[in-house]
Amino acid sequence: MAHEWRNWTGDQRCAPAAVYRPRTLEGLSYAVREAAERGLAIHAAGSGHSFTDAALTDGAMVRIEALNRVLDADRESGLVKVEAGISLASLSDALWERGLAMENLGDIDTQTLAGAISTATHGTGARFRNLSAQVSALELVLADGSVIEVSERDDPDAFRAARVGLGALGVIYSVTLRAVPAFSMRRVDSPQPLQPTLADVDELAARNEHFEFFVFPYTDTALVIERNRLEGPPKPRGRVDAFVNEILIENYGMDILSRVARRFPASIPRLAGFAARQFSRTERTDRGYRIFASERRVRFTEMEYAVPRQDGPEAVRRVLELVRARRLPVGFPIEFRLVAPDEAFLSTAHERETAYVAVHQYKGASWEPYFRAVEEIMDSYGGRPHWGKRHFQTAETLAGRYPRWPDFQRVRARLDPEGRFSNAYTDRVLGPVRG
Numbered sequence: 192m193a194h195e196w197r198n199w200t201g202d203q204r205c206a207p208a209a210v211y212r213p214r215t216l217e218g219l220s221y222a223v224r225e226a227a228e229r230g231l232a233i234h235a236a237g238s239g240h241s242f243t244d245a246a247l248t249d250g251a252m253v254r255i256e257a258l259n260r261v262l263d264a265d266r267e268s269g270l271v272k273v274e275a276g277i278s279l280a281s282l283s284d285a286l287w288e289r290g291l292a293m294e295n296l297g298d299i300d301t302q303t304l305a306g307a308i309s310t311a312t313h314g315t316g317a318r319f320r321n322l323s324a325q326v327s328a329l330e331l332v333l334a335d336g337s338v339i340e341v342s343e344r345d346d347p348d349a350f351r352a353a354r355v356g357l358g359a360l361g362v363i364y365s366v367t368l369r370a371v372p373a374f375s376m377r378r379v380d381s382p383q384p385l386q387p388t389l390a391d392v393d394e395l396a397a398r399n400e401h402f403e404f405f406v407f408p409y410t411d412t413a414l415v416i417e418r419n420r421l422e423g424p425p426k427p428r429g430r431v432d433a434f435v436n437e438i439l440i441e442n443y444g445m446d447i448l449s450r451v452a453r454r455f456p457a458s459i460p461r462l463a464g465f466a467a468r469q470f471s472r473t474e475r476t477d478r479g480y481r482i483f484a485s486e487r488r489v490r491f492t493e494m495e496y497a498v499p500r501q502d503g504p505e506a507v508r509r510v511l512e513l514v515r516a517r518r519l520p521v522g523f524p525i526e527f528r529l530v531a532p533d534e535a536f537l538s539t540a541h542e543r544e545t546a547y548v549a550v551h552q553y554k555g556a557s558w559e560p561y562f563r564a565v566e567e568i569m570d571s572y573g574g575r576p577h578w579g580k581r582h583f584q585t586a587e588t589l590a591g592r593y594p595r596w597p598d599f600q601r602v603r604a605r606l607d608p609e610g611r612f613s614n615a616y617t618d619r620v621l622g623p624v625r626g
């Protein structure tokens with residue numbers, strides 16, 4: 192196929208009519224204007240790490256990875272301006288060289304900065320907000336090729352809309368971030384009984400800067416992960432040690448189990464029990480950003496819901512009960528994280544203390560009945576789906592879950608009155624642009 196584009200899992204594909212790969216702001220501005228003049232719909236794609244069709248288009252796809260330079264960095268204020276196609280990994284390296292860091296990150300760091308903020312990508316930490324809350328200004332290219340800068344001071348509504356914009360307002364050229372002084376971190380993983388872990392979530396969250404856990408369905412052992420800042424320089428473990436733990440055990444071990452589980456679904460409860468017994472206490476210290484992110488070589492698909500924080504533990508219990516009761520063939524763990532509220536209009540943590548519950552299925556395994564049943568549970572809490580992860584919601588079902596939904600739509604109509612930056616995903620989850 193001429194320009195086939197696929198996401199990371201390989202199950203979201205499109206064939207854009209045109210693909211642009213600008214290397215400069217002028218090139219980006221030219222590409223957007225030209226595509227609009229050709230009458231094409233326009234959508235930016237990051238690194239394709241969304242499980243939804245968020246980045247897909249059959250119009251003009253703007254690939255932003257070559258827009259990856261650090262434009263300005265001020266160590267004193269922590270303000271750092273970068274081109275928005277920079278990967279979180281390259282950004283973190285560049286910040287470290289300047290004595291700076293992102294205050295929080297998610298599980299991986301291969302996404303582009305623009306892609307990550309556009310779907311409200313988050314890490315964990317009850318006192319930390321999602322990545323888009325670290326943004327202090329953005330430059331957006333609109334359909335006529337013009338460039339606008341949006342910030343809290345100059346245009347608070349546009350700023351709060353554009354921080355988590357699903358690519359529906361224009362193409363983000365640059366992001367100015369509020370970085371923090373660089374820090375080292377310790378990560379401790381430990382197997383813990385599930386029920387006490389669920390009962391102690393508040394205490395674990397208060398005791399740790401970044402707390403999360405994983406649990407395999409059909410088991411009652413959680414792998415609790417505690418990450419905390421550390422005084423002094425990092426002491427990374429040897430490369431061989433890191434390779435054995437992360438690549439061989441977490442990735443290849445998981446891949447083999449997942450293949451067996453996909454082929455012999457009836458064996459899943461036993462395999463899950465076996466996998467949970469492999470959880471062991473491990474400890475690692477390194478540069479903060481290296482402790483946040485891990486390598487993910489096993490391909491899967493995922494759904495994740497943001498629910499009010501106090502409902503999180505019960506939501507996990509209900510998902511586990513659902514899997515057991517319906518004997519669903521689920522060989523991938525459930526992940527639980529916490530995030531502080533923020534004010535971006537479409538942030539999944541918009542103005543509420545949030546627990547995230549994520550469910551996964553191995554690539555090629557049946558996911559839809561499981562995810563639909565989980566979504567029913569999350570609906571009962573007014574759950575908000577991660578914009579980059581699978582869900583079945585529509586603009587009608589989502590509007591009531593976001594108090595500032597009408598404000599987002601007003602900004603959208605102002606910045607993109609013709610709906611030039613729409614795609615099938617935004618049509619479904621945001622509806623048409625209404626002037």
Ligand SMILES: Cc1cc2nc3c(=O)[nH]c(=O)nc-3n(C[C@H](O)[C@H](O)[C@H](O)COP(=O)(O)OP(=O)(O)OC[C@H]3O[C@@H](n4cnc5c(N)ncnc54)[C@H](O)[C@@H]3O)c2cc1C
Pocket residue numbers: 199234235236237238239240241242245246255275276296297298299301302303304305306307308309310311312313314357358359361362363364487577578579580
């Ligand atoms: C293995 C794996 C682990 C993950 N871990 C986490 C995690 O820990 N926490 C979490 O919250 N999420 C996580 N995600 C989800 C991921 O962070 C998001 O889906 C993110 O949006 C992907 O970024 P991307 O660069 O790949 O963007 P894409 O998926 O390519 O695009 C995402 C959205 O951003 C828009 N976009 C991209 N560039 C621009 C631009 N320049 N201007 C305007 N809009 C733009 C696109 O149009 C699209 O709507 C994970 C995904 C995978 C595959």
